[in-house]
Amino acid sequence: MSTPDSPASSNFIRTIINDDLSSGKRDRVVTRFPPEPNGYLHIGHAKSICLNFGLAAEYNGRCHLRFDDTNPTKEEDEYVESIKQDVSWLGFDWGEHLYFASDYFDQLYHWAIKLIKNGKAYVDSQSAEEMRANRGTLTEPGKESPYRERSVEENLDLFEKMKNGEFSDGSHILRAKIDMSSPNMNLRDPAMYRILHAHHHRTGDTWCIYPMYDFAHGQEDSIEGVTHSICTLEFEDHRPLYEWFIKELEIFAPQQIEFARLNLSYTVMSKRKLLQLVNDKYVAGWDDPRMPTVSGMRRRGYPAAAIRTFCERIGVGRSANWIDLSVLEDCVREELNESAFRRQAVFSPLKVTITNYDQVEMLEAPNHPQQPEAGNRMLPMSNELWIDRDDFMEDPPSPKKYFRLGPGREVRLRNSYIIKCDEYVKDENGDVVELKCSADLDTLGKNPQGRKVKGIIHWVSAQHAVSVPVRVYDRLFNQENPDKAENYLSALNPESLQEAVVLAEPSLLDAGPGETFQFERVGYFTVDSKDSRPGEPVFNRTVTLRDTWAKVK
Ligand code: ATP
Numbered sequence: 001m002s003t004p005d006s007p008a009s010s011n012f013i014r015t016i017i018n019d020d021l022s023s024g025k026r027d028r029v030v031t032r033f034p035p036e037p038n039g040y041l042h043i044g045h046a047k048s049i050c051l052n053f054g055l056a057a058e059y060n061g062r063c064h065l066r067f068d069d070t071n072p073t074k075e076e077d078e079y080v081e082s083i084k085q086d087v088s089w090l091g092f093d094w095g096e097h098l099y100f101a102s103d104y105f106d107q108l109y110h111w112a113i114k115l116i117k118n119g120k121a122y123v124d125s126q127s128a129e130e131m132r133a134n135r136g137t138l139t140e141p142g143k144e145s146p147y148r149e150r151s152v153e154e155n156l157d158l159f160e161k162m163k164n165g166e167f168s169d170g171s172h173i174l175r176a177k178i179d180m181s182s183p184n185m186n187l188r189d190p191a192m193y194r195i196l197h198a199h200h201h202r203t204g205d206t207w208c209i210y211p212m213y214d215f216a217h218g219q220e221d222s223i224e225g226v227t228h229s230i231c232t233l234e235f236e237d238h239r240p241l242y243e244w245f246i247k248e249l250e251i252f253a254p255q256q257i258e259f260a261r262l263n264l265s266y267t268v269m270s271k272r273k274l275l276q277l278v279n280d281k282y283v284a285g286w287d288d289p290r291m292p293t294v295s296g297m298r299r300r301g302y303p304a305a306a307i308r309t310f311c312e313r314i315g316v317g318r319s320a321n322w323i324d325l326s327v328l329e330d331c332v333r334e335e336l337n338e339s340a341f342r343r344q345a346v347f348s349p350l351k352v353t354i355t356n357y358d359q360v361e362m363l364e365a366p367n368h369p370q371q372p373e374a375g376n377r378m379l380p381m382s383n384e385l386w387i388d389r390d391d392f393m394e395d396p397p398s399p400k401k402y403f404r405l406g407p408g409r410e411v412r413l414r415n416s417y418i419i420k421c422d423e424y425v426k427d428e429n430g431d432v433v434e435l436k437c438s439a440d441l442d443t444l445g446k447n448p449q450g451r452k453v454k455g456i457i458h459w460v461s462a463q464h465a466v467s468v469p470v471r472v473y474d475r476l477f478n479q480e481n482p483d484k485a486e487n488y489l490s491a492l493n494p495e496s497l498q499e500a501v502v503l504a505e506p507s508l509l510d511a512g513p514g515e516t517f518q519f520e521r522v523g524y525f526t527v528d529s530k531d532s533r534p535g536e537p538v539f540n541r542t543v544t545l546r547d548t549w550a551k552v553k
C-alpha cells in the first residue's frame with residue numbers, strides 16, 4: 001500500500017499549466033469534469049472533481065460540468081440530478097457552465113459529414129464479428145474493410161440513411177479512415193457513429209445514430225474551449241485519436257493530461273459493481289452509508305471538507321495509486337474532532353446507584369471541550385445512572401494500568417462528580433448488575449488538591465435517558481482488494497451493519513438530519529437524513545474514534 005504522493009509530485013499538472021501560461025501557449029485555464037450519467041459519483045470521481053475545480057479556482061479560470069451522455073441505453077436523469085447535487089455539496093460551482101454532450105449532437109453530425117467529404121470517414125457494412133476479426137492484434141496488423149473505398153457520395157448517402165432510421169442497429173457503422181496497421185489499435189479505423197434505435201434521456205427519439213465516446217469527447221472539449229483536459233491514464237492511448245480528429249476538423253486543440261486513477265483499499269469503484277450491489281440489494285441504495293459514493297459518504301456523515309482534504313493529501317501522480325481507506329477515515333476524524341459537538345450515550349448499560357445523592361440537577365456541559373464559544377447543553381444528573389459495562393472490572397489490573405471503575409476505585413463522571421465504587425451486586429448467574437457508589441459532592445467542575453483521578457467515564461441519568469436506534473456501520477468489504485477475490489461479492493463484510501439501541505442524554509432527541517456528534521469515548525455518529533423523524537433521530541456511525549482496523553490486519 002503506497003503512502004500518499006508527496007506534495008512535490010502532486011504538482012506535475014500544475015507544472016504543465018505554468019509552462020503553458022508562461023510560454024503563451026494559453027492565456028487562461030479552462031477545465032471540466034465530464035461524468036457519464038450512468039451511475040452515482042464515487043470517491044474516485046471526487047478526486048477528479050477536486051482536481052479540475054481546484055485547478056480552475058487556483059488559476060482564476062473556470063471549470064465546466066459536462067455530462068457525457070452519448071450512450072442512451074445506460075443514462076438517466078436521476079443520475080444527472082444526483083451528480084449535480086454531489087458536485088455542489090463537495091463545494092464546487094460550475095456557474096453557468098453546465099453542458100451536455102447531447103447539446104452537441106448536431107455539430108458532431110456535421111463534423112462527421114465533413115470528414116466523409118474529405119475522404120476521412122466511411123460507412124462500413126461488415127458484421128460486428130467480421131470487424132472484430134479484421135481488427136488484428138497487438139502484434140498483427142488489421143485488414144482493411146472491403147467497404148473502405150466507397151465513394152464520398154455513397155458514404156454521404158448511406159450515412160444520411162443511417163440517420164433517417166432506414167437501417168437496423170448494427171447493420172452499418174461510420175468509421176474514421178486512418179490506418180489499419182497502426183501499432184495503436186485506437187487508430188485502426190475506429191468507429192465514429194453507430195446505429196442505436198434507443199430513447200435518449202434528453203434528445204428523446206430525435207436520433208437513432210449516436211456518436212462514439214471517442215468521436216465525441218475531444219470535440220466537446222474543443223467546443224467549450226477547454227485548455228487542459230484532465231483524464232485518467234486509460235485514455236493515454238486514445239490521445240493520438242483525439243488529436244487526429246481535432247487536426248482533421250481544424251478546430252481548437254485542448255491539451256489532454258492523464259493522471260492515475262484513485263484506488264482505495266476495502267473498496268470497489270467500478271460502476272458496474274456498484275450498480276450490482278444496489279440492484280441485487282446487498283446495500284440499501286446508492287446512498288447506503290457503506291457505499292463509496294459521494295451520496296453514501298454524505299449520508300454517513302463524512303464532511304465535504306474531509307473529502308476535499310483527502311483528495312488534496314493523496315496528491316496526483318502518474319503511477320498506480322493505491323490508498324489505504326484509513327487515510328480517508330483519518331481525514332474524517334480530523335474534521336469531526338473540530339466540528340462535532342460532544343454528547344454522551346451508553347451502548348452496553350450497567351446500572352450505578354449513587355448512594356449519597358438524592359436529587360436531580362441540571363448540569364452545564366460544554367458542547368465542545370476546546371471551544372467555549374460553542375456553548376453548553378444541560379445534562380440531567382440523578383442518583384441512578386447507566387454507565388458502559390466495559391468501564392467496570394471486578395478484578396481490575398493495577399491502578400497504574402486501568403483507570404476505570406473497580407471495587408474501591410474512583411473515576412470522574414464526565415461533566416459531573418468524582419464517584420467511588422463501594423459495592424457491587426451480582427445476579428443469580430454471577431453477572432454484575434449494579435454498582436453502588438458514593439459521590440464526592442465537592443468535585444463538580446473542580447479537582448480538589450491531591451486528588452489523582454485519572455479515569456473519566458461517560459454516563460447517562462437512568463430516568464432521563466432516551467433510547468435511540470444506532471446503525472453501527474463498518475467497512476463494506478473485509479478484504480484489502482475485493483477486486484482480487486474470485487468474486488468480489490465473497491469479500492463483503494458480513495458485519496458491515498449492526499443495529500443497536502443506545503441510552504442517550506435527552507438533548508440528542510432534538511438532533512436534526514445530517515447533524516454529527518461525538519458520542520464521547522465511542523465514536524462519531526450522524527443523524528440519518530432518510531429514516532429519522534422530528535424528535536426520533538436514527539444515528540449512523542460515521543467513524544470510530546481511532547483506527548481499529550490497523551490492529552486487525
Ligand atoms: P465508466 O466510464 O466506466 O462509466 P468512469 O468511472 O470512468 O466509468 P465517468 O463518468 O466517465 O466514469 O467519469 C467521470 C470522470 O471521473 C472521468 O474524467 C474519469 O476519468 C474520472 N474518474 C473516474 N473514476 C476515477 C478514479 N477512480 N479516480 C480518479 N478519477 C476518476
Ligand code: MG
Pocket residue numbers: 036
Ligand atoms: Mg469514463
